[in-house]
Amino acid sequence: MIAPTVLALDFDGVLCDGMKEYFQIAWRAYCHLWPLTDPTPPPGLAEQFYRVRPLIATGWEMPMLLRALLTGYSEAEMGEDWPGLSQRLVEQERLTAATLAAEVDGLRDQWIATDPASWLAEQSLYPGVAERLAVWLETVQVVIISTKEGRFIQQILQPCGVDLSRLRIFGKEAKQPKQQILRELKAEQPDAVFWFVEDRLQTLHVVQKQPDLSDVQLFLALWGYNTAAEKASVMGDAAIHLITLPQFCDQFADWY
Numbered sequence: 001m002i003a004p005t006v007l008a009l010d011f012d013g014v015l016c017d018g019m020k021e022y023f024q025i026a027w028r029a030y031c032h033l034w035p036l037t038d039p040t041p042p043p044g045l046a047e048q049f050y051r052v053r054p055l056i057a058t059g060w061e062m063p064m065l066l067r068a069l070l071t072g073y074s075e076a077e078m079g080e081d082w083p084g085l086s087q088r089l090v091e092q093e094r095l096t097a098a099t100l101a102a103e104v105d106g107l108r109d110q111w112i113a114t115d116p117a118s119w120l121a122e123q124s125l126y127p128g129v130a131e132r133l134a135v136w137l138e139t140v141q142v143v144i145i146s147t148k149e150g151r152f153i154q155q156i157l158q159p160c161g162v163d164l165s166r167l168r169i170f171g172k173e174a175k176q177p178k179q180q181i182l183r184e185l186k187a188e189q190p191d192a193v194f195w196f197v198e199d200r201l202q203t204l205h206v207v208q209k210q211p212d213l214s215d216v217q218l219f220l221a222l223w224g225y226n227t228a229a230e231k232a233s234v235m236g237d238a239a240i241h242l243i244t245l246p247q248f249c250d251q252f253a254d255w256y
């Protein structure tokens with residue numbers, strides 16, 4: 001493989017570990033939907049949540065993960081068919097995806113508006129990533145493509161000493177799916193060599209299906225938010241390379 005000239009990176013689950021923030025938001029939403037006399041999360045619940053979080057596709061499912069855990073479903077049962085189980089739970093509780101999404105988004109907006117410092121403090125770069133970004137920014141074009149707001153990405157990177165002037169960020173405000181952003185970047189530089197690192201397998205599969213993006217090398221970040229079943233499903237898929245965090249923080253020749 002030829003080394004990249006443009007390195008396109010997802011943010012959460014690749015550069016940044018936002019799991020603590022996810023749990024905080026999920027717990028706040030849970031307490032709002034199912035009021036408790038004691039709003040302290042039970043011991044061990046956060047760790048259980050971290051393990052099952054990769055099962056979900058969208059943020060509104062997070063309080064339902066907690067509902068399932070706290071009403072006695074095992075992690076194994078949840079892993080068997082989370083889409084089916086979450087649907088049944090949502091119906092049982094007389095909720096909808098839309099109300100759950102409004103709940104989660106509203107609580108996050110409120111947290112950001114009232115205490116942005118504590119919100120940012122729940123998110124940190126994975127070990128070695130800040131150092132590696134500094135190396136890349138000297139040698140390749142780095143583009144971050146994320147569903148998180150670009151301004152939040154900047155606020156997380158800035159204290160880590162990342163030179164933001166050399167970095168392009170396409171966040172939620174770009175209002176474009178990732179494949180479309182990649183397509184536009186490629187149109188700008190038809191001769192560039194693109195590598196794309198993402199932790200969500202479904203997103204990689206979408207990019208994989210675009211005929212005009214077939215020369216983009218795809219990497220699944222094994223340290224991010226994907227399940228053991230998803231990891232296993234990619235073994236032997238020549239089009240999607242599996243990459244570990246130590247490989248990611250090493251030279252490109254060690255990525256595959």
Ligand SMILES: [Mg+2]
Nearest residue numbers: 010012013199
């Ligand atoms: Mg991600």
